Amino acid sequence: MRRIMAVLYKEFLQIRRDRMTLGLIFMLPLVQLLLFGFAIQTEVKHISTVVFDQSLSADSRDLLESFSASGYFDVTMAVNSYDEVTRMIDSGKAKVGIVFPPDFSENVRRGTSAAVQVFVDASDSMVSNQAIAVANFIGMIKSQEILTSKLRVGAAPYDIRVRPWYNPDGVTAYYMVPAICGILVTLSMVMLTSMGIVRERERGTLEQLMVTPIKPYELMLGKTLPYIVLGYIQITVALLVGVLVFHVPIKGSILELYILTLFFITASLGLGILVSNIAKTQMQAMQLAYFIFLPSILLSGFMFPRDGMPKLIYYIGNLIPLTYYLDIIRGIVLKGIGFSYLIGQVISLLVFSVVFLTISTLKFKKKIA
Amino acid sequence: MIKITELSKAFGSIGAVHEINLEIKKQEIIGIVGPDGAGKTTLLRMVCGLITPDHGQVLVMGKAPDRMEEEKDKLGYMPQRFSLYGDLTVSENINFFGSLYSLDKKTIQDRADEILGLTNLIAFKNRLADNLSGGMKQKLSLTCALVTRPDILVLDEPTYGVDPESRKEFWKILYRLNKEGKTILLSTPYMDEAELCMKVAFMDNGRIVSVDSPANMREKFSYTVLELKSSIKNSHVLRDIPGVIDAYFYGDSYHIVTPKDRDNLQFIEAALNERNIEVFKLEEIAPSIEDVFVSLAEKEVV
Numbered sequence: 001m002r003r004i005m006a007v008l009y010k011e012f013l014q015i016r017r018d019r020m021t022l023g024l025i026f027m028l029p030l031v032q033l034l035l036f037g038f039a040i041q042t043e044v045k046h047i048s049t050v051v052f053d054q055s056l057s058a059d060s061r062d063l064l065e066s067f068s069a070s071g072y073f074d075v076t077m078a079v080n081s082y083d084e085v086t087r088m089i090d091s092g093k094a095k096v097g098i099v100f101p102p103d104f105s106e107n108v109r110r111g112t113s114a115a116v117q118v119f120v121d122a123s124d125s126m127v128s129n130q131a132i133a134v135a136n137f138i139g140m141i142k143s144q145e146i147l148t149s150k151l152r153v154g155a156a157p158y159d160i161r162v163r164p165w166y167n168p169d170g171v172t173a174y175y176m177v178p179a180i181c182g183i184l185v186t187l188s189m190v191m192l193t194s195m196g197i198v199r200e201r202e203r204g205t206l207e208q209l210m211v212t213p214i215k216p217y218e219l220m221l222g223k224t225l226p227y228i229v230l231g232y233i234q235i236t237v238a239l240l241v242g243v244l245v246f247h248v249p250i251k252g253s254i255l256e257l258y259i260l261t262l263f264f265i266t267a268s269l270g271l272g273i274l275v276s277n278i279a280k281t282q283m284q285a286m287q288l289a290y291f292i293f294l295p296s297i298l299l300s301g302f303m304f305p306r307d308g309m310p311k312l313i314y315y316i317g318n319l320i321p322l323t324y325y326l327d328i329i330r331g332i333v334l335k336g337i338g339f340s341y342l343i344g345q346v347i348s349l350l351v352f353s354v355v356f357l358t359i360s361t362l363k364f365k366k367k368i369a
Numbered sequence: 370m371i372k373i374t375e376l377s378k379a380f381g382s383i384g385a386v387h388e389i390n391l392e393i394k395k396q397e398i399i400g401i402v403g404p405d406g407a408g409k410t411t412l413l414r415m416v417c418g419l420i421t422p423d424h425g426q427v428l429v430m431g432k433a434p435d436r437m438e439e440e441k442d443k444l445g446y447m448p449q450r451f452s453l454y455g456d457l458t459v460s461e462n463i464n465f466f467g468s469l470y471s472l473d474k475k476t477i478q479d480r481a482d483e484i485l486g487l488t489n490l491i492a493f494k495n496r497l498a499d500n501l502s503g504g505m506k507q508k509l510s511l512t513c514a515l516v517t518r519p520d521i522l523v524l525d526e527p528t529y530g531v532d533p534e535s536r537k538e539f540w541k542i543l544y545r546l547n548k549e550g551k552t553i554l555l556s557t558p559y560m561d562e563a564e565l566c567m568k569v570a571f572m573d574n575g576r577i578v579s580v581d582s583p584a585n586m587r588e589k590f591s592y593t594v595l596e597l598k599s600s601i602k603n604s605h606v607l608r609d610i611p612g613v614i615d616a617y618f619y620g621d622s623y624h625i626v627t628p629k630d631r632d633n634l635q636f637i638e639a640a641l642n643e644r645n646i647e648v649f650k651l652e653e654i655a656p657s658i659e660d661v662f663v664s665l666a667e668k669e670v671v
Contacts, residue, residue, distance in 0.1 A: 006468035010457065017456045208452035208513070211417050212469040213441045367435075368419045369380065 003214050007222025015226065021192070025230050029184045029238035036180050037173055037246050044130040050077040050094035052085050057105035063116065066142055067098065072134045085119065095121045096131050108146070166251075166334045173246040178329040179302045181238040185261075186268045186296060186322050189231050193272030194285045196223045197364070202282055207368065216364040220357055224269040231265035232258070251336030260328050260342065263349035267321040270356025277363045296322045324348045370395050370521055370552045371416060375425035378411055385411040387575040388425065393554055398547050400566030401556040401577075402662065408575040409556035410449055413525045416554065417446045429521065442470050445514035449525040451506050455499030459490060459509055462498055466513045477516060484512045488542055504535030511542070522546065524555040528562065540565055560659040569658070571665050578665045583658050590656045592664065593633055595625040598650040599641075610640045617663060622650075624660060 015022060049067070053060050067073045073096060079085055085097040097119035107114035118135045122128035167174045197219075200206040209219070235258075242248040250257070271292065279285035297303060299313060300322040306314055317323050324345040331337045339346070371393040378386045386408045393399050401409045414420040416427050418434030427434055429444060437443070453462045460481060467477030485491040488508040493501065498509060507527055514522060528536040540562070547553055555566075563569045563583060570580045579586065592614060597607070598621070607616035607625055612633070615626040627633040634653055641648050 002471050003469050006465055009468075010454070010461075010465045013461060014454065014456050203455075204448060204450040204452045205454060206452075207419065207448045207450070208446070208466070209469070210419055211441065211444070211446045212466065213438055213471070214469050366419075367421060368414055369378075369421070 003218045004222045004225075007214070007219060008226055011223060011226040015230070025188060025234055026237060028188060029181070029234050030241060032184055033177065033180055033238055033241045034245065037177050037241075044127050045071050046074045047072055047095045047127060047131055048077075048093065049073040049075045049096040049098060050079055050085055050088040051075055052079050052082065052097065052099045054102040055100040055104035059105045059108045059114075060100040063100075063138075063142055064098070066138050067135075070134055070138060072130065073098075089119060089121050092121075095124075095127055096135075111150070173242075174248050174334060175330070177238075177242040177246050177248045178333040179326055181235055181242065182264070182300075182322055182325045182329055183297060183302060184238055185231055185234055185265060186271075186325075187293060188234055189227060189265060189268035190272040190275065190289050190292060192227055192230065193224055193269045194275040194279070194289045195282055196273055197276040198279045198282050198285045201280075210366040210368070214366075216366070217357075217361045219364065220273055220361050224266070224273055224357070227269050228262070228265050231268070232261070235261055235265075248333060250333050252332035252338060256338055257329065257332045260332070260339070260346055261325075263346055263353060264321060264325040264328070267349045267352035267356065270353045270360070271321065273360045274356045274363075277360045296320050299323070301326050321349055321352050370397075370430060371554065372428045373412075373416070373425070374428075376412070376415060376422050376427060377424040378415060378420060378422050384575050386415070386422075389577050391570060391577060391580065393552060395552055396547060396550055397568055398543065398553045398555070398566050399568045399570060400563050401554070401570050401572050402560065402563045402566075403556075403558075403572035404666070405558060407572040409572055410525055412572070413446075413523055413554070413556055416523055417444065442517035443520050445517065445519035445522045447507075447510045447514045447522070447524045447527055449529065451498075451510060453498050453506075453510060453513060456497060458495050458497055459485070459501070459512075460494045462509065463513055463516055467516045470517045472517070480516055480518065481512070484515050487545070488512055489538075502535075504531045504539070507531055507535070507539060508542075511539075515546070520550070520552060522551055522553045522555075524553065526556050526558060528557065528559065536562075560657070560662060563658045563662075571662055573666050586658060586661045587656055590661050590664070591629055592626045592656070592660075593629050594654055594656045594660050595627065595633065595637060596650070596652055596654045597623040597625055597637075597641075597648065599623065600647045600649075606644060606646065610637065610644075612636060612640075615664065615667060619659070624654075626660065626664065 051064060053064070064075060068075050075098070077088065077094060079088065082099070085094075085099060088094040089097055097117075099117040099119070101115060101117075104114050104116065116139070118131075120128045120131045120135075197206070200209065239250075239254075243250065272289070275285055275288045275292070279288055295316065299306075299309070299317040300320050301317065302322065306317055306323070309317065327345045328342050331342055371391075373389055373391040376386060376389040377384070389412060401412060403409055411420060415422050416429065416434060418427075418437070421435070429437065430440070432440065434444070454465070457465065463481045463485075464474070464477055467481070468474075472480075482491065485494065488511065490505060490508055490512065493505065498506065501509060511524070511527065514524070528539050531539065536559075543553055543555075557563065563571075567582060568580060569583055569586060571578045581589070596619075601607075601623075604616040604618060604623055607613055607623060612627055613625055614628065616623055618624075625637060627637065634651065638648065638651055641651070
């Protein structure tokens with residue numbers, strides 16, 4: 001116990017003297033959250049749109065008006081030929097091109113189907129999916145309007161009412177900010193502890209440590225425990241930014257969130273210390289850490305919904321601590337659910353923590369060769 | 370105190386240490402002397418239990434060093450590289466290592482003050498270790514190795530890269546510790562330090578070639594050494610003279626090794642004149658420990 005405390009105190013002294021790292025612990029959540037919170041918008045609005053209206057009629061203007069009014073299309077450019085539409089999209093000045101044929105108005109009035117061409121730059125699937133969906137939707141609604149007015153019936157036959165729960169306005173920030181908190185914590189924690197053992201190995205201080213009676217588990221604990229404090233500082237800064245800047249409503253219990261966060265911090269620290277035990281140099285540790293970060297970001301459900309992933313990828317996602325923490329933090333912040341719903345996730349994180357620290361302890365030998 | 374028997378260790382195909390036998394008695398100062406790559410560090414690390422030997426064994430006070438978890442405080446080790454925390458102060462480093470041996474704060478404090486007084490580091494107690502000079506860093510390492518009051522000190526090239534003045538001071542401290550009863554096993558690449566040890570083990574190519582006191586080593590040296598000051602540029606011409614066993618550059622002169630039983634001085638002088646070699650000075654000198662080592666090392670090579 002005294003030896004754990006000795007390592008712990010030493011780590012605190014070293015952290016305190018390392019102004020750069022300390023600054024990063026505070027600044028990272030602040031800057032990153034502000035940056036990503038505003039930048040990451042899964043909902044794409046204001047898509048630059050070019051129009052080539054050969055009909056120049058009240059009907060074409062009416063439909064165009066619906067496109068603009070949706071908020072998804074910014075119809076700012078009008079051109080006079082197909083070539084120009086192509087050029088605008090090729091050059092990237094427009095992502096969407098809308099072309100009305102000369103007989104558009106006649107067809108509407110005659111009751112035959114009036115074709116409108118919508119070109120979409122699908123090289124960015126996020127933008128094109130949205131544009132295609134919205135364009136189809138506008139077409140449907142407008143057709144329905146015209147049909148119902150012609151048939152003189154009061155209402156459309158179906159009336160499907162969707163109620164989006166937890167985030168009724170679909171504010172991306174509500175969904176993303178808690179997740180970014182998780183990313184930040186795992187990134188910092190893994191990064192910090194991944195240097196832990198390997199730095200001492202490179203500097204030669206480990207050789208002196210090895211001749212002392214310290215036990216491997218004491219060293220591992222002494223090297224991870226101090227960082228729990230830093231993890232909590234980070235999550236606090238991140239949540240404060242989320243609440244104050246992005247107005248994320250925290251529906252569940254903050255106390256519960258803080259308690260459950262402990263397991264995520266220890267799992268991340270354990271992962272970091274494991275990296276530190278595997279790597280021979282700080283450079284290798286850095287590379288290994290990156291090897292962990294990318295899957296964490298892409299497969300945990302942070303970027304893409306996990307439901308749509310192929311089975312194998314889905315299971316790989318199960319091996320990432322962040323996956324479980326996203327359930328916890330999104331659950332508590334957005335849904336306001338509590339521990340009883342999250343027990344599985346908590347157990348998983350606990351298992352990760354124990355396994356990572358145990359392997360680290362077993363792998364650490366008080367020998368040079 | 371330490372008994373090494375048939376100790377061997379190889380790294381891959383490179384043999385680092387071959388079948389070493391060595392016994393270190395209580396209150397001895399024994400120096401492992403030898404060129405870089407001779408295997409000194411590997412040997413000392415095996416004594417401390419940091420490297421598992423391939424064959425043979427080390428017994429420190431009757432125990433294998435990696436089995437003496439609870440008696441780790443009996444052995445103080447100072448690695449070759451500075452192995453303390455540069456971002457901790459002198460006293461924080463001592464406190465840290467002291468607490469790893471479960472010493473209480475008061476004991477550490479008392480001992481630290483005592484040793485820091487001895488090593489003249491007391492004024493630098495609150496300085497970061499990174500900001501100490503090379504010599505002071507070595508003294509701090511020694512202090513940390515001493516905090517448990519070990520019976521045995523294992524020091525790996527403790528004066529390497531340290532200025533001559535600090536080296537002298539460091540040795541004074543070692544003598545004092547020795548007088549108080551400590552057994553000291555150290556390695557050094559400096560031949561002049563070998564003279565300061567009670568016993569010297571000359572190590573070359575992973576083997577201990579000879580173990581004896583420096584005086585005995587010189588005594589047993591069965592050659593005459595001549596010192597030559599001359600304008601010649603290398604020692605090849607000297608080696609070609611019949612009767613010369615070896616010749617090499619030494620400081621600002623050459624040493625010529627010849628058999629003891631002949632009237633060498635005249636013979637060599639004549640040979641030098643014959644070869645038109647300018648002689649500023651030529652005289653017989655007492656062999657230094659380095660002369661002994663040079664001859665030992667060359668025997669090994671042959």
